[in-house]
Amino acid sequence: MAVKTIAGKEVQVNEEGYMTNPAEWTKEIAVEIAKEEGIAELTPEHWKIIEFCREAASSSGAVPTLRAITSGSGVSTKDLFALFPKGPAKKVARIAGLGKPEGCV
Amino acid sequence: MADEPRKIAFICSKGNLDMAYPALVMGWAALGNGIDVTIFFTFWGMDMINKARVDHLEIPPVANASMKMNMMGIPGYIGIPQILGIIPGMTPFASWLMKKKMKGLNIPTVREYLEMLVDGGAKLYACKMSVDMFGLKKEDFIDGVIDIVTASDFMDMTEGSQIIFI
Numbered sequence: 001m002a003v004k005t006i007a008g009k010e011v012q013v014n015e016e017g018y019m020t021n022p023a024e025w026t027k028e029i030a031v032e033i034a035k036e037e038g039i040a041e042l043t044p045e046h047w048k049i050i051e052f053c054r055e056a057a058s059s060s061g062a063v064p065t066l067r068a069i070t071s072g073s074g075v076s077t078k079d080l081f082a083l084f085p086k087g088p089a090k091k092v093a094r095i096a097g098l099g100k101p102e103g104c105v
Numbered sequence: 106m107a108d109e110p111r112k113i114a115f116i117c118s119k120g121n122l123d124m125a126y127p128a129l130v131m132g133w134a135a136l137g138n139g140i141d142v143t144i145f146f147t148f149w150g151m152d153m154i155n156k157a158r159v160d161h162l163e164i165p166p167v168a169n170a171s172m173k174m175n176m177m178g179i180p181g182y183i184g185i186p187q188i189l190g191i192i193p194g195m196t197p198f199a200s201w202l203m204k205k206k207m208k209g210l211n212i213p214t215v216r217e218y219l220e221m222l223v224d225g226g227a228k229l230y231a232c233k234m235s236v237d238m239f240g241l242k243k244e245d246f247i248d249g250v251i252d253i254v255t256a257s258d259f260m261d262m263t264e265g266s267q268i269i270f271i
Contacts, residue, residue: 066137067213067221077224086110086139104130105213 007032011097018099022054025097033095039084042095046083049073050096057098065089065103112141112266114259119271120152122162122200122215127271129218136225143266144222145259146250147232150271151239154231154246159216163200166190176202216247223249230254230262 001020004013007028012020019025030050034042042050052073056064066089070077084091089101113135115128132142152158166172167190174183189195204214213221223229231246233255243253254262 066133066225067211077221081136081225087137089137090139105133105211 014099016100018094019097020099022057022097025054029097030095033097037084037091037094038086039091039095043083045075045079046095049075049080049083049092053092053096053098057096062103063093063098063101065101065105067105068101068103109265110139110141112143112263114143114145114263114266114268116145116147116259116268116270117150117153118148120149120158120162122164122203124271125150125153125162125215126212126218128269129215129222131269132222132227133218133225136222136227141266142222142225142227143230143263144227145230145232145254145263147235151231151235151241151246153215154219154229154250155241156245156247159219159247160214162215163196164203165196166199167195172199176206219247219249230259232256232259 002013002015003010004017005011007026009024009026009029011024011029014020019029031042034040034046039046049069053064053069056062056068056072062068064072066077066080069075069089069092070080075083080088093099093101113132115132117125117128119125128144132144135142146154152162164172166185167187169190170184172185173181174185175181219229229250231241231243231250231253233253236242236253243250
């Protein structure tokens with residue numbers, strides 16, 4: 001466990017850099033982590049997925065996997081990979097202040 | 106972090122249902138980790154991309170020492186006598202059972218997995234020698250198969266990749 005300052009706010013992160021307390025998350029933090037992940041601007045399409053993941057994680061306790069995101073949010077696999085290139089589920093989880101998604105699909 | 110993205114190539118040479126999944130599961134996990142994925146289908150593995158075969162892959166109980174009756178809810182590790190395995194209907198039954206179990210776990214079908222992989226950016230190729238041998242054409246394959254290539258082409262396109270043979 002470590003403390004990291006993101007967008008001027010101190011947050012708890014684990015050894016892989018995922019935030020450990022979703023309650024510490026803010027939209028400003030999301031914007032900043034997205035930049036670190038190579039996404040210059042978060043569009044409404046990005047936000048739709050980020051919000052879906054936060055809701056799914058808080059209601060089920062599990063951070064959604066790739067397939068859980070596509071089947072739950074209605075976003076296609078193609079669009080998901082275009083919006084969050086190179087490992088969408090992990091990227092969204094990081095930007096949404098959630099832990100690493102568990103599961104194989 | 107290395108500058109070059111990590112690359113993985115799978116060679117799928119088997120057409121049995123159980124042997125179709127390893128590359129699909131690992132390929133999908135690789136895409137999820139931002140790794141480039143190439144899949145080369147050769148010999149029996151071409152059944153996975155053959156439109157007429159992909160939905161009908163099977164798992165035969167004959168000569169499969171690991172297939173025990175506990176899959177059917179019988180406790181312990183009692184084997185299926187090989188003589189029973191040759192009874193007509195046993196292979197469809199075993200295949201149905203495996204598909205049912207996977208469906209229960211929300212595991213996509215082979216066709217669906219391949220669509221997901223293609224949408225996620227995986228590149229699929231069929232082996233030229235096998236295609237010629239089985240008398241197939243590109244039209245026989247599912248959408249997403251980019252081309253029919255030689256073993257040498259495969260070597261060129263997978264330079265720097267980790268290669269997994271299944």
